[in-house]
Amino acid sequence: MQSMNISLPEPLKEFVDEQVDSGRYSSVSEYVRELIRDDERRKSQDKLEAFLLEGIRSGEPTEMTRQDWEQVRREAIKRLEASRSRKTASSLLLAGAGWH
Structure with a gap:
């Protein structure tokens, strides 16, 4: 696994520390990984919704043929x-x- 260093203003660092201290996360790294995973899921959901809207707006549905x-x-x-x-x-x- 690769390491990464980030700089945070003190209020954000305190917030991250509170999340870890709450016991929900075992480390700052785990918390950040979870944030990234959530962002990935959100972006995937946004893409899916865009595709669905595109399909809805594309006109009347047509039945798929064997071809x-x-x-x-x-x-x-x-x-x-x-x-x-x-x-x-x-x-x-x-x-x-x-x-x-």
Whole structure:
């Protein structure tokens, strides 16, 4: 795990210390990690809501045909294979550089 140093004004540092002292968090690091995770979840939720609104605003719904589903499957397989290829290439590069 990587370390990171941050500077806080005294009132914020006191607030963080209070959160740890309350017993909910075992350390300042745990508290900060939880804040970051919450922010990630919030951003993911915002993205999902934007996609849902885009879908709602896109017009009347249409029923998916067999051809539509086949195209979705082909695209999913294509993306999965591309992802696997990138991971394999990265692993080979790291192994060649002496990273394991």
